[in-house]
Amino acid sequence: MKLNCVKYLSKTLSRLIPEKLVILCIERYFSALPLSATPEKAVRIICTSQDILHSALNQAAMLHEPTGLHPKHRIMHYHDFFAERVMPGDRVLDIGCGIGAVAYAIAERGGEVTAVDISEGNIESAKKMNAHPKIQYICANALDYMSEKDIDVIIMSNVLEHIENRVGFLHNLVTSLSDARYLFRVPRKDRHWSIYFREELGLNWMLDETHYTEYTTKSFYNELNAAGLEIIHCEYQWEEIWAEAIHRR
Numbered sequence: 595m596k597l598n599c600v601k602y603l604s605k606t607l608s609r610l611i612p613e614k615l616v617i618l619c620i621e622r623y624f625s626a627l628p629l630s631a632t633p634e635k636a637v638r639i640i641c642t643s644q645d646i647l648h649s650a651l652n653q654a655a656m657l658h659e660p661t662g663l664h665p666k667h668r669i670m671h672y673h674d675f676f677a678e679r680v681m682p683g684d685r686v687l688d689i690g691c692g693i694g695a696v697a698y699a700i701a702e703r704g705g706e707v708t709a710v711d712i713s714e715g716n717i718e719s720a721k722k723m724n725a726h727p728k729i730q731y732i733c734a735n736a737l738d739y740m741s742e743k744d745i746d747v748i749i750m751s752n753v754l755e756h757i758e759n760r761v762g763f764l765h766n767l768v769t770s771l772s773d774a775r776y777l778f779r780v781p782r783k784d785r786h787w788s789i790y791f792r793e794e795l796g797l798n799w800m801l802d803e804t805h806y807t808e809y810t811t812k813s814f815y816n817e818l819n820a821a822g823l824e825i826i827h828c829e830y831q832w833e834e835i836w837a838e839a840i841h842r843r
Contacts, residue, residue: 634795641788641797648801662723663695670832673699676749676777679838680705684746687774689736690753694720694729700749701728708741710734737763745771751779752834755805764821768841776823776839783808785833809835 624643628636656664667673673696680686682704688697691709693716701707707729711717717733732739737757748767757763767774781801783789789808792799800808807813811828814835818825824842828835 637791637795638797641792645798663693666832667695672696672751672779672831672834672836675779675831675836676700676751677703677705679775679777680747685743686747686749687741687745687771688749688751690750690756691720691731692716692751694724694731696749696751697729697731698724698726701726704728705747708732708743708745710736710739712736740770745774747775747777749777751777752781754778754780755802755807755809758806760806761817761820764818764823768822772841774841778835778837778839780814780835780837781805781808782810782830782833782835783813784810811835 624640627639630636631639652664655666656662659665676696677699680700680703684705686697686700686705686707688700688707688709691697691711694709697707697709697720705728707726709720709729710732711720712733712735714733717731720731736753748771754760754764764776767776783799789799809817814837815825818837818839819842822842823839825837825839827838829837
């Protein structure tokens, strides 16, 4: 009941308070905060507010797009990184496929995709928004799922950081699918100095509360090496690491 009242009040206030007044209040408050509160309190409030605004921006950006997809899909062109590395006829396993945007881009290039996600909602949305004759969507936990098909390429686009035992998970894949190539997209920890400052202060420093880690180049290479993978291509785009790896013989 309280939560519903808060939501109703928030919506009402957002409609009634002029936009310029909102921006002015925010500007005045945060401009004065560093000098009106203790440094610890000021940093904590600012960091928490950044997180709230980041989440709100993502939601607003998705609602702004006619397709309902996050605008990062068209702005970052990260689908191309995956699709351009898949040859027509390649059998692809897309782990944590979400609503199937990357899987669709690969299928359009001729890849045969098995797309797996643990969320029933994501799989239902994928079947509606990104259906393709070359894609099979499966609702399953990737930690337990084992493909019955031979696989040429395994894709993990912003997935690896959501797995706790990443080395063990990758090692199992490498053992069972030793000839596959691996394409990764993961968030960089060293994207900004404030990330390390937050960590020093014991504040949240990750982009998502469901992340178990975010990577430096060293930690990413170390994890893949421990799992038996060799990175053959690595680039840094949009505060992320995009990489291709193969089984280290």
